[in-house]
Amino acid sequence: MSHVVTTFCRICVAGCGLEVTVDRERNKVMSIEPDRQNPYTWGDFCRKGKTAAEVVEHPRRITTPMKRVGDRYVRATYDEAITDIARRLGEVIDRHGPDAVGTYHGNPMGFSFSTTTWWTGLLDAIGTGNRYWVGSIDQNNGHVVAQALYGVELVSLVPDIDESDCFLLVGMDPAVSKFNWMENNPRGWQRVLKRQAAGADVIVVDPRRSATARNADTHVAVLPGRDWAFLLGLVKVILDRGLERLSTTLPIEGVDDLRRLVAEADLDDLAARCGVDATVISDVARRFAGAHRAMCVCHTGVSQNEMGTVGEWLSHVLNLITDRTDRPGGRRFERGVIDIPKVMSLFAPASVHRTRVRGLPAIVGFHSLSELPEEITTPGDGRIRAMMIAFGNPVVSGPDGRALDEALEQLDFLVAIDLVQRESHRHADWLIPGTHWLERAELSPLFASLQEQPYIHYGAQALAKPEGVMEEWEFFEALALKMGRNLFGRPGVNIFVKVMRKLAGWTGRPGLAMNPNWVSAGMIKAGRRVKYRDVLNAPHGLRYARKRYGDLAGIIAHPGGAVRIAPPAFLDATRAALRDPTVENTDYPFLLTGKRVREAMNSWLNESPGLTTTRANPLEMHPDDADRLGIGDGDQVRVTSPLGSIELTVELSERIRPGVVACAHGWGGGQFDPAGGGAADRIGVNRNLLVDNRRLDPLSQTPAFNSTAVRVEPVRVVSGVPEREEAAR
Ligand SMILES: Nc1nc2c(c(=O)[nH]1)N[C@H]1C(S)=C(S)[C@@H](COP(=O)(O)OP(=O)(O)OC[C@H]3O[C@@H](n4cnc5c(=O)[nH]c(N)nc54)[C@H](O)[C@@H]3O)O[C@H]1N2
Ligand SMILES: Nc1nc2c(c(=O)[nH]1)N[C@H]1C(S)=C(S)[C@@H](COP(=O)(O)OP(=O)(O)OC[C@H]3O[C@@H](n4cnc5c(=O)[nH]c(N)nc54)[C@H](O)[C@@H]3O)O[C@H]1N2
Ligand code: SF4
Ligand SMILES: [Mo]
Numbered sequence: 001m002s003h004v005v006t007t008f009c010r011i012c013v014a015g016c017g018l019e020v021t022v023d024r025e026r027n028k029v030m031s032i033e034p035d036r037q038n039p040y041t042w043g044d045f046c047r048k049g050k051t052a053a054e055v056v057e058h059p060r061r062i063t064t065p066m067k068r069v070g071d072r073y074v075r076a077t078y079d080e081a082i083t084d085i086a087r088r089l090g091e092v093i094d095r096h097g098p099d100a101v102g103t104y105h106g107n108p109m110g111f112s113f114s115t116t117t118w119w120t121g122l123l124d125a126i127g128t129g130n131r132y133w134v135g136s137i138d139q140n141n142g143h144v145v146a147q148a149l150y151g152v153e154l155v156s157l158v159p160d161i162d163e164s165d166c167f168l169l170v171g172m173d174p175a176v177s178k179f180n181w182m183e184n185n186p187r188g189w190q191r192v193l194k195r196q197a198a199g200a201d202v203i204v205v206d207p208r209r210s211a212t213a214r215n216a217d218t219h220v221a222v223l224p225g226r227d228w229a230f231l232l233g234l235v236k237v238i239l240d241r242g243l244e245r246l247s248t249t250l251p252i253e254g255v256d257d258l259r260r261l262v263a264e265a266d267l268d269d270l271a272a273r274c275g276v277d278a279t280v281i282s283d284v285a286r287r288f289a290g291a292h293r294a295m296c297v298c299h300t301g302v303s304q305n306e307m308g309t310v311g312e313w314l315s316h317v318l319n320l321i322t323d324r325t326d327r328p329g330g331r332r333f334e335r336g337v338i339d340i341p342k343v344m345s346l347f348a349p350a351s352v353h354r355t356r357v358r359g360l361p362a363i364v365g366f367h368s369l370s371e372l373p374e375e376i377t378t379p380g381d382g383r384i385r386a387m388m389i390a391f392g393n394p395v396v397s398g399p400d401g402r403a404l405d406e407a408l409e410q411l412d413f414l415v416a417i418d419l420v421q422r423e424s425h426r427h428a429d430w431l432i433p434g435t436h437w438l439e440r441a442e443l444s445p446l447f448a449s450l451q452e453q454p455y456i457h458y459g460a461q462a463l464a465k466p467e468g469v470m471e472e473w474e475f476f477e478a479l480a481l482k483m484g485r486n487l488f489g490r491p492g493v494n495i496f497v498k499v500m501r502k503l504a505g506w507t508g509r510p511g512l513a514m515n516p517n518w519v520s521a522g523m524i525k526a527g528r529r530v531k532y533r534d535v536l537n538a539p540h541g542l543r544y545a546r547k548r549y550g551d552l553a554g555i556i557a558h559p560g561g562a563v564r565i566a567p568p569a570f571l572d573a574t575r576a577a578l579r580d581p582t583v584e585n586t587d588y589p590f591l592l593t594g595k596r597v598r599e600a601m602n603s604w605l606n607e608s609p610g611l612t613t614t615r616a617n618p619l620e621m622h623p624d625d626a627d628r629l630g631i632g633d634g635d636q637v638r639v640t641s642p643l644g645s646i647e648l649t650v651e652l653s654e655r656i657r658p659g660v661v662a663c664a665h666g667w668g669g670g671q672f673d674p675a676g677g678g679a680a681d682r683i684g685v686n687r688n689l690l691v692d693n694r695r696l697d698p699l700s701q702t703p704a705f706n707s708t709a710v711r712v713e714p715v716r717v718v719s720g721v722p723e724r725e726e727a728a729r
Contacts, residue, residue: 001025005462006035006539009049010111010437011601013180013450016049017042017541020438020462027464029053029438037540040455043187044178048601051610056436056463060420060681063466066431066674073431073674078470078478081430086482088413088429089126092386098127099353102375102384106134106392107602111437113444114516118473119390124489125480129353129362130375130384136368137398138300140700141309142182143364148567149316151557152341153364156182157316157331158452159295160547161191164329166201166291168284170227170315171301171706175211177596181299185452201287205230206301207593208620208662209655220284221657223275224593225305225707227298228577230274230281231314235321236262237285244289244321250553252320254566261571265578273582275657289322293329304594304706307577309699313570320565326552333552336449337456337544338527341555356382360701368701369398370693373407386413390472391434395424396603396669399691399703400643417472422603423669423686431674432475439465443535445523456530457541473516573699588641588709590625592690593662603666606683616684617667618651621712622658626650629714636715639663641690641708647715648685661712663687665705 003024009016017038021030032052034045055061065081066073092100103123109115123131135143147153159179161167169192172181179188193215196202204216205227213219222230238244239262246252271278288294296318302311316325324330351362357374360367367375372394376384387408395401395408401423408414409427416425419434441461448456465471470478477497480487487493497514504513511517524532530544558564597617600606619637631637633652638645639661648663656662667684688705695704 002030005460006037007438007460007462008038008041008457008541009045009052010108010442010459011048011052011605012178013184013447014044014178014186015041015184015447015457016045016186017457018045018049022462029056029463035540039543040453040541041186041457043190046178046598047611048599048605051608052436052438054608054610055419055605056438058420060671060673060675062419062421062431062433062674063469064433068429072677075675078468078475081432082475082478082482085415085430086479089386090483092412093126096385097382099130099382100385101126101128102130102132102372102387103128103390104132104369104372104387104392104394105390106394106397107138109391111442111444112391112440112472113442113446113520114440114471114473115391115476116446117516117519118476121487122476122480125483125485125487127485127489129351131351131362131366132369132372133366134369134392134394134397135364135366136370136701137304137703137705139182139303140363140368140702141303141312141697144309144700145312145316148570149313149563149565150552150555152555154340154344155333155552155555156450157325157552158183158334158450159185159188159297160329160332161185161188161195161452164195164200164293164295166203166288166294167192167195168203168205168288168294168296168318169212169216170205170231170296170298170311171303172297172299173206173210173212173301173596175215176598182450183452184447184450188452201291203284203287207591207657207660208595210595218284220276220280223273223657224591224660225307225704226274227302227305227311228307228314228574229270230276231296231311231318232262232265232574233267233270233274233276233278233281234285234288235314235317236265236267236270237282238289238318238321243285245323246321247323247325247327249550250320250325251560251562252565253560253562254564255321257566257571258317258321261566261574264575269578288318293327294322294324295319295330296324297331301594301706303700304702304704306695306697306704306707307573308697308702310570310573310577313567317565320563325563326549328549332547332549333555334449334451334454334547335529335551336445336451336454337529338445338448338523340446340449341557343523356380363701368696369394370696370701370703373400373403373693376407377410385411387411388415388417389424390417393422393424393603393669395426396422396686396688397666399688399693399705401686401689402644403693417475420604421672421674426670426672433466433469435465435469435471436463438462440471443517443520445520445527453543453547454529454545455541455543456535458535458538460539569699585709588711589659590710590712591660592639592641592687592708592710593660593706595620595662595664597664600664600666603669606667607671607681612683616649617664617687619648619712620651620653620656620662622656622660623652623654624658625661625712626652629712631712631714638713638715639687639690640711640713641692643690643692646685646687646689648687661710
């Protein structure tokens, strides 16, 4: 008998409302369709959501704990796994202290409130400061800017699309990736186009004429990594020509410092640095400042560069000096259902931990993935000797995967918690099954503040998880208990957990056992903005209020309550960049940048049969560059950075700026077969092998994925054998 479950997709932040038709007897998804009764989110629905069940039924899915024995894996019980892992981690902690246990968690964990909270519970139980996360290859710059300007690391300002007349979109491709990053605008791109049809101005800044840029009124083909110079040019034109309009309700400090900075910059110099004509900069500045309502938004195209924080900062500056912040059509602060700053200070007190080798601080409590390899391999006290990797594939999605892979191999002990054994889990001593989001019920009070409307959705569970598999949070809890270390690092918690479990058993009321619903329900009730019961009773999602403007002023945490528009660290970084001569890199004359494809989610899903329309990730190159090098469409080329070489197939395209080449990340990783021992499946090439984990944005610790200097050479084919192999014969 089939049955329809209404829930939402948890692959990307868009969170599309879904109707999942399930055959209950066979516990099998029959179809996944958009939930058109959802008032808000279903409109981005894509093939990744439609084919989501292919991951549930992944032929290489891990459905029982697996223990490494030599170079093979054998099935084991959870009991065996938890006992062994608790013992081995316990030994490492006893001998070397809690910091000897390192952790990394990846992007999909963000979509699981239960896992995020209980993962923190486990890390606090262990007491390690060596926590690494995906934000350090994605969005750290947003947190650094929020902290410096507003005094709150976790505040994010949501684009107010429907009211806007001018969109300055920098380093983002919502036509492909949907309009989400540290915010979610459901159907955002379609709504931008609707505003455009009604007369709004759309300006897209991107070295590629992306699917988004193709529809823009103006496409600015900036040089990769140089958005800061372009945006500073805009700020300069606005301030120099008196086009600014400061808010009368949002107090702002530091505008004079900003004026001094732009006075030192020369527009022609900035234009040369970003590769955009000064007249274009002036024109965009005038249009942006002159629009009735406008927004500037930056995404990952900006963040994944050495000047990513300065770029993000300048986008906030643009919004602030033209009174677009927390104003209709600009970027709004959405309160969500809880008081984020207060809740986070309770749950995640600022970390004082620093990394051993580079001595860098944590950002939002976590260190940068770029530092992980050396923290494992550098001898001495405090070395990471054991690791847990959950919901992540840093060897493929992060910089210099080779260094990380070699480091992971040196560990005494590695535990991976995932649906499939991927490249980052190659050296795991234990593989612990993950559950699929279709198998979990989920409610995140945190995500509500990323929504463009006051909106919250309880994600119902559509499928039963595989028999015997624990949800990730249950596994984390069991591990902390077995280790005899207090969950959340709070004395008495483990006893409480045990007592409540007993009580649940005696009374036959499972809800009495401590579980993540307690936390989400507690937060929502304490927030008093929406009734918990109403949330549970809204299968199509709940719009619980009308959007408001002006709440940002109330949460600014700096003494005096003013926005600090010109933080000294950002001014210094900009001045240093202005002094830096731009020298042509003759050894590595191309800049390698990135893009996403509709059929993959970072390093996963590209293996799903329903999504493999592209079998690889080609190198996009301008025909003029290719001509010069004697390269044709479809040719094999060797792409070399100071770190090493990879081989890719060329795709000629007039859409990319000459001198720039683009290749999607997330490809080339293996999907292993721990149960059957078959060969690894691999599609495409890992372009991040060329990215140095030492070339970082010093402010956000993010690597320069999008501006990696490379050389491109044809791979000469002699009678069907590539040149290198021939030489080796
Ligand atoms: N060059 C370049 N590199 C980039 C980027 C770029 O734009 N350019 N983008 C960066 C960005 S924005 C991100 S977010 C990172 C992503 O970096 P990561 O988050 O480290 O990597 P993912 O590729 O998302 O891998 C996610 C893993 O989680 C597993 N998984 C999925 N769902 C579940 C689940 O429910 N339970 C469990 N246990 N496991 C699950 C998947 O099988 C997969 O192995 O990549 C970054 N890397
Ligand atoms: N289909 C699909 N959707 C996704 C994802 C996915 O992997 N696949 N990932 C999700 C995740 S985790 C995230 S964080 C979001 C990211 O969402 P977006 O940030 O919108 O992601 P992209 O589509 O990579 O867009 C980045 C754009 O920046 C451009 N770019 C590259 N370098 C530069 C530069 O130096 N300056 C400027 N101005 N532009 C540059 C690229 O050409 C590209 O068009 O997408 C989410 N949605
Ligand atoms: S992956 Fe596709 S269906 Fe799922 S939330 Fe994102 S846009 Fe929606
Ligand atoms: Mo991301």
